[in-house]
Amino acid sequence: MKLDQEARMTIKHLAQKGQKKRQIARLLGVSEGAVRYHLKHQDDVDGRSQQPQLAAGWAEKISWYLESLGEEGPVNLAALHDWLATEHDYPGSLRSVQRYFKKHFPKPRRRARRRVETPPGAxxxxxxxxxxxxxxxxxxxxxxxxxxxxxxxxxxxxxxxxxxxxxxxxxxxxxxxxxxxxxxxxxxxxxxxxxxxxxxxxxxxxxxxxxxxxxxxxxxxxxxxxxxxxxxxxxxxxxxxxxxxxxxxxxxxxxxxxxxxxxxxxxxxxxxxxxxxxxxxxxxxxxxxxxxxLAAVPILPEPFDLVVTRRVHRDCTVSFEGRRYSVPFGLLQLRVEVRGCAQVVQVFCEGTLVAQHPRHTPERIVIDPGHYEGEATDTVLPPLPLGKMGRRLQEIAALSPQQRPVDLYAALAEVAR
Missing domain, CATH: 3.30.420.10 (Ribonuclease H-like superfamily/Ribonuclease H)
Incomplete structure (x- = not known):
């Protein structure tokens, strides 16, 4: 059983106080032979520490490398070892470089840390x-x-x-x-x-x-x-x-x-x-x-997990997540910001909300007819109004099939002629 430094010092101290080896062994939970061994070899010097270090043969290379860094603070010894092995065929391990550095170079200076209290609202x-x-x-x-x-x-x-x-x-x-x-x-x-x-x-x-x-x-x-x-x-x-x-x-x-x-x-x-x-x-x-x-709390935006920029198509729609959403016709050919919120899709132009539609609908084209109404702008004319056919189709769509009168279909056929 290998004893740590604290246990070895305890054995030495108790022996100096006159404690018997058997009592020391019982106190530390080790064998009596272990106590005798450590008392016998307590002043011995590990022979490995007297052996020449392998990295000493590359001392000039190591010194040149450290001088070329020109940096204060800790040195990356793993990078030094890689450099020695790659450039100078160093056969030793990283641990050998660490032992050499610890013995021949002082500890790097530690940088003090500045304590800063942030000002209010920062x-x-x-x-x-x-x-x-x-x-x-x-x-x-x-x-x-x-x-x-x-x-x-x-x-x-x-x-x-x-x-x-x-x-x-x-x-x-x-x-x-x-x-x-x-x-x-x-x-x-x-x-x-x-x-x-x-x-x-x-x-x-x-x-x-x-x-x-x-x-x-x-x-x-x-x-x-x-x-x-x-x-x-x-x-x-x-x-x-x-x-x-x-x-x-x-x-x-x-x-x-x-x-x-x-x-x-x-x-x-x-x-x-x-x-x-x-x-x-x-x-x-x-x-x-x-x-x-602190800055005043504005009207906080609805949380969104996706935001993209899109150009408004000729039919006054924008593409988002495989669907087309309508926007006011005055935004034709402009670039708008589209946000995907939890339940809705929001369209912004210059920071202003201009359109909002349900998100993840089964329909692939989501239209608000009101986006095609209004006065012309300086650069965009409104779409042409619906003709007779379009108005008739809307009337039919608003009724259930059971409520649609026969004369409505006749009127539709008359318009189509």
Missing amino acids: QAQVDWDEYRQLWIGGRQVRAYRFHMKLSHSRMGATVWSPRKDQLSWLHVHNEAFRRLGGIPATVRVDNEKTAVSRGAGPWGELNPSYRRYAQTVRFHIDACLPRCPEAKGKVERDIWDRQRTSDVRRRHWDSFSELQAHATDQDQALADKRICPATGTKVVEAWQAELSH
Whole structure:
């Protein structure tokens, strides 16, 4: 049995105090022979440490490599080992390079970290918290809790959601902004696919739907570096505190509404109790002072999981998800923005909602006749009005087959002549 450094020091100390070897062995749970061995060899020097190191033969190459970096801070020894093996046929292992570096080079200087308190209204931090098994409505379900915390006042808002998709991501943002009473300048997010669709951190590619949502609500998306929870430590600490003290797992909830009401009450209780480090006042008082620095909550957009730009066709329709949706004729040949929401498709032109239709309909062509009516614009004339045939067809379509009189068909035939 191999003993660690602490056990070996304990054996040496107890032996100096006069403890018998049998008593030391019984105390540590080892054999008496192990105690004798370590007492006999306690001052021995490991012969391997006296052997010449393999990497010493490449000392000049290693020194040149380190000088060429010209960087302060930790050195990537794996990259150094790859360079030695590739360029200079180094036969040793990465561990041999690590031992050589540790013996011949000082530890790199550690960089101090600057503590920054964000000014009022500058930033909010957000993240998800997952609960795999909650009793809601008489059955166990998976639920997600969204946290948004203002970095200055530490005022938080939590929103429960049964899902974690794009529509839910925008929905919980809407609810959190309403609870906080304003929009901060930036929102620091984790690298969720609903926020960063490709890559990670400041160099990642933002999710198109989330980017458009931020432009509409008017805040900047600040994606933190991957594997750096300290970059959004305020919301991470809030999640840790809630997981440690929350009773949501021990209770049975009738619905998500009851669970959300409990979370809202808990947010208010914590704000009344805790002290804001930046101001020294209660969190709720610091939040009330910060409200004037937050942008007013606009008419928040309906959550959408897909956003595209389309040109209006000659027949005043736009293509979206394999269907054609009508828009006002005055938008002919213009480029409009089409958003796919939970139940509807919304069409925007220069930030204004111009058309709305049901989404995922069985019909592949969805028309609003009112979009073809109205006065001419400076660049577009309205479509020609329906002729006699068109009006007759509309009259027939408005009646059930049993209610259609025979003379109506005769009139239709007369018009067709």
